[in-house]
Amino acid sequence: MERLVVVLMAAAVLLSSTVVKAALPPDNVSVQWNLLLNGLICNVTGYHDPIIIQTGMNLAQWHGLLALKQTGGCTKPEAVIAYASREILANYFPQQQDRVLDPFLAAKLVALKLSKSEKKLAKRLGEAVARRLLSKREIAYEFALDELRDAINARQANPTPGLIRFLPNDPVFGPDAFFVTHNIALQQPYVIPDPVKYVEEHLGDLKPMKVPSDEWDVQYDFLKDIGRIDWPGRTYDMNYTASLYLCGRANTTYCLIIGSFWTVATINILPANTTLYDIVETFAKVSVALHDALIVVAQQKDGYWFWRPQMAYEAGDARHQPWPTWTPYGRVIFTGEYPSGTTMSYGAAATVLQSYFGKKKVPFTVDGGGVFEGTSCYLAGTKVKSRRFESPWAAVEEAKLGRMYVGSHYKFSVDDGAEAGRRVAEYVLKHWGDRPASGVLPDSEYLNVYAELPKKSGDWNPLQYRY
Ligand SMILES: *[C@@H]1O[C@H](CO)[C@@H](O)[C@H](O)[C@H]1NC(C)=O
Ligand SMILES: *[C@@H]1O[C@H](CO)[C@@H](O)[C@H](O)[C@H]1NC(C)=O
Ligand SMILES: *[C@@H]1O[C@H](CO)[C@@H](O)[C@H](O)[C@H]1NC(C)=O
Ligand SMILES: *[C@@H]1O[C@H](CO)[C@@H](O)[C@H](O)[C@H]1NC(C)=O
Ligand SMILES: *[C@@H]1O[C@H](CO)[C@@H](O)[C@H](O)[C@H]1NC(C)=O
Secondary structure (H helix, E strand, C coil): CHHHHHHHHHHHHHHCCCCCCCCCCCCCHHHHHHHHHHHHHHHCCCCCCHHHHHHHHHHHHHHHHHHHHHHCCCCCHHHHHHHHHHHHHHHHCHHHHHHHHHHHHHHHHHHHCCCHHHHHHHHHHHHHHHHHHHHCCCCCCCCHHHHHHHHHHHHHCCCCCCECCCCCCECCCECCCCHHHHHHHCCCCCCCCCHHHHHHHHCCCCCCCCCCCHHHHHHHHHHHHHCECCCCCCCHHHHHHHHHCCCEEECCCCCCCCHHHHHHHHHHHCCCCCCHHHHHHHHHHHHHHHHHHHHHHHHHHHHHCECCHHHHHHHCECCECCCCCCCECCCCCCCCCCCCHHHHHHHHHHHHHHHHCCCCCCCEEECCCCEEECCCCCCCCCECCCEEECCHHHHHHHHHHHHHHHCCCCHHHHHHHHHHHHHHHHHHHHCCCCCCCCCCCCCHHHCEEECCCCCCCCCCCCCEEEC
């Protein structure tokens, strides 16, 4: 079996030799800091969600350019960007400051051949915008876990078809498996004003169905084979596509399924003559759309608490017998199923990139490199190929298939996720640069967290701050 896979892989690699050329120049300052961040994220684990860091850095670059334009200062924009980026990364990767960040910055400054006064001004502007950004971030409420644990435990005694059942002491994620999305749900967005209201006012038509129902039967039937590990019809291509949206990556700086993918996509889709300002603003918009989409989707996941395929097939419902041996192709994180966070992120980033080109279809390549890895990755050790996409949305379509072939999501959840991501991005683009309200509430740490799970499938009971 192993050998067969290797042979097939070799054939696949030979076939995929038509690759569109990388577009932005590799010496570009914004490109370089984004690639450095990718490398840091791959090598250094255990910090904040990478999208939070990526967004902070790209916004700091953009703020730096605006500040320079306004002050009319005599220094180089590349230097302001470099100082701003270094300041953000030093905040999130303090241990990397001496070994990686400062030498990297120093090398860039030498290459820019700055005068003393240019250097001083660049440092002042870059560091000031970065610190201001960092100081305005509210961290998520740190005691939320208690409220959530109580809410989840209270519902456990009473499993309901269509809702997640907590599986205590999950062998991989442990007792805290659920708490991944909850902390994200409570983070502060950049452009979306209030994520709970946003869901109610802009995404209210997207929600899971009741179980049992005819709509549910359709979803049940659609996924029961393609998501299952032992379906005799599974092809190698299905396995490979699933692995793209399941497995980690080793020996590459493109290790993340979402953040790194869109960083590389942005670099490769923008034409070589894109102005520095446009490069920086596009990176900032892509990151902010990813960031805010992640918070919105975490709210939806918690607020709907819809069950994952494995739970649904194992448990059965009024119209389906339990299917205790139903096993998904890939290990699934036990968080709310609806909607897919991957397709939501992809829909958001793709919409921003497409907006740069209007209606024109622009193909791009995302470099392969490295190998799949991970304990639940059946193709661990297989090389990751470069992939060509005919348009940003083509990547969203691939992500939809990938998450279904993993057995992680139903079809309506990948479709609705992509649509919700598209709407979040359009909102972000429409309100880009609006003056933010300062708000009437104190910091999140002085507020209560309200957590209660929905009573039945299709109900909406989001996690939120209350005063
Ligand atoms: C990219 O950045 C480099 C310096 O880092 C700069 O010289 C060049 O002009 C930038 N290119 C574009 C297209 O903005
Ligand atoms: C990440 O690790 C690789 C291999 O150990 C190394 O070559 C690379 O420079 C590291 N990147 C960063 C940003 O530390
Ligand atoms: C797909 O992956 C499963 C799980 O590793 C394996 O049993 C099956 O043989 C694979 N199918 C093909 C065609 O490679
Ligand atoms: C990564 O590369 C190193 C050095 O080339 C090699 O020893 C290691 O086995 C590789 N890891 C994987 C998972 O392929
Ligand atoms: C980049 O080049 C293309 C043609 O090669 C041209 O149409 C476009 O206007 C140029 N853009 C900029 C910002 O110079």
